[in-house]
Amino acid sequence: MTGSNEYKLNQGPEDGISAVKFSPSTAQFLLVSSWDCTVRLYDVGGNTMRMKYQHTAPVLDCAFYDPTHSWSGGLDAQLKMHDLNTDQDTIVGTHDAAIRCVEYCPEVNVMVTGSWDRSVRLWDPRTPCNAGTFTQPDKVYTLSVAGDRLIVGTAGRRVLVWDLRNMGYVQQRRESSLKYQTRCIRAFPNKQGYVLSSIEGRVAVEYLDPSQEVQKKKYAFKCHRLKEEGIEHVYPVNAISFHSVHNTFATGGSDGFVNIWDPFNKKRLCQFHRYPTSIASLAFNNDGTMLAIAASYMFEKGDISHPEDAIFIRQVTDAETKPKST
Numbered sequence: 001m002t003g004s005n006e007y008k009l010n011q012g013p014e015d016g017i018s019a020v021k022f023s024p025s026t027a028q029f030l031l032v033s034s035w036d037c038t039v040r041l042y043d044v045g046g047n048t049m050r051m052k053y054q055h056t057a058p059v060l061d062c063a064f065y066d067p068t069h070s071w072s073g074g075l076d077a078q079l080k081m082h083d084l085n086t087d088q089d090t091i092v093g094t095h096d097a098a099i100r101c102v103e104y105c106p107e108v109n110v111m112v113t114g115s116w117d118r119s120v121r122l123w124d125p126r127t128p129c130n131a132g133t134f135t136q137p138d139k140v141y142t143l144s145v146a147g148d149r150l151i152v153g154t155a156g157r158r159v160l161v162w163d164l165r166n167m168g169y170v171q172q173r174r175e176s177s178l179k180y181q182t183r184c185i186r187a188f189p190n191k192q193g194y195v196l197s198s199i200e201g202r203v204a205v206e207y208l209d210p211s212q213e214v215q216k217k218k219y220a221f222k223c224h225r226l227k228e229e230g231i232e233h234v235y236p237v238n239a240i241s242f243h244s245v246h247n248t249f250a251t252g253g254s255d256g257f258v259n260i261w262d263p264f265n266k267k268r269l270c271q272f273h274r275y276p277t278s279i280a281s282l283a284f285n286n287d288g289t290m291l292a293i294a295a296s297y298m299f300e301k302g303d304i305s306h307p308e309d310a311i312f313i314r315q316v317t318d319a320e321t322k323p324k325s326t
Helices: none
Strands: 006-008 017-022 029-034 036-043 050-055 059-066 069-075 076-085 090-092 099-105 110-115 119-124 129-135 138-147 148-154 160-162 170-177 182-187 194-200 203-209 219-222 225-228 231-234 235-244 249-253 257-263 267-271 279-284 290-297 309-317
Touching: 017 290, 029 069, 029 309, 036 170, 059 257, 069 099, 069 110, 069 257, 076 099, 090 119, 090 129, 090 160, 110 138, 119 138, 138 194, 182 235, 194 235, 203 235, 231 309, 249 279, 249 290
Parallel strands: 017 059, 017 279, 059 099, 138 182, 235 279
Antiparallel strands: 006 309, 017 029, 029 036, 036 050, 059 069, 069 076, 076 090, 099 110, 110 119, 119 129, 138 148, 148 160, 160 170, 182 194, 194 203, 203 219, 225 231, 235 249, 249 257, 257 267, 279 290, 290 309
16 A cells, blocks of 8 residues: 555554654654553654653653653643653643643743643743643644744634743734634744644635735635545544645645645645545654654544554655745
8 A cells, every 4th residue: 555655654553643743853753642642752764663651641742842852741631751862751740631732842942732721831841840821712722833923723713822932911812714623723834824724624824914914815725525426525634734845734634635735826736645544643854855644543433443543654755845836
């Protein structure tokens, strides 16, 4: 099923995959969090698992702080920092409910977590310790860092833009331009805006500058929809990852497809073959030459038999990821 430009990682998680994240400095290492209560570190080039560490409950997200430290959180509400050299754990702190999102902001040197307890918390990675708790209007489903700004997507289709250097007030309060529940938000590498996906086969391209001139550029489009026997099936868009060089982005849906989009010319650049099951998470590496693809059933149809959870590493080319000059 996999071609010469793609392979499956060995020793994959034993339950649903919640997140895949490449190291910020090298294409060699990939972090993977899972419902099997583990975070795993893979050597992608060698196709080996370097290490894994445990939480006491399913892990919903993970992130690199630097090449030798990972942070992770999940249903046990504990935020862990793990030293990947010494294999040592530190419990940095907790939320009052499951931790759904873990991200690092290099510009402000702060770790950011979002939780179902309706809060975002900041953490100083040097100490490490809590650096503030900020109430959100509802459960946090997704968040993304754009320079020194933080974009938070909550239940109730709310989107909040915060300034990580001054968390005293919310910079912008928005409502999603999509009618259905928000699934994923990812910021443009150029920090000008973000892409938001919903559970109903749609993606919105949004801009942070509130001026009318810039807001005129925003748009939304349908995707991850399949006609089968004359009936259109609409799937959640679970995952978004940006190409750091070209500002194009990949989306993954519960239809098992990965698409790459050019947001400037409003075109789809390519679609890969269909994967065995839902795409739960996607991550381009730091130079955009590889894409990690988590094909992992997300229980959209309940507890039925399903293909095994797997991570595919795909080599991608400029032809697939670079905007076509018109």
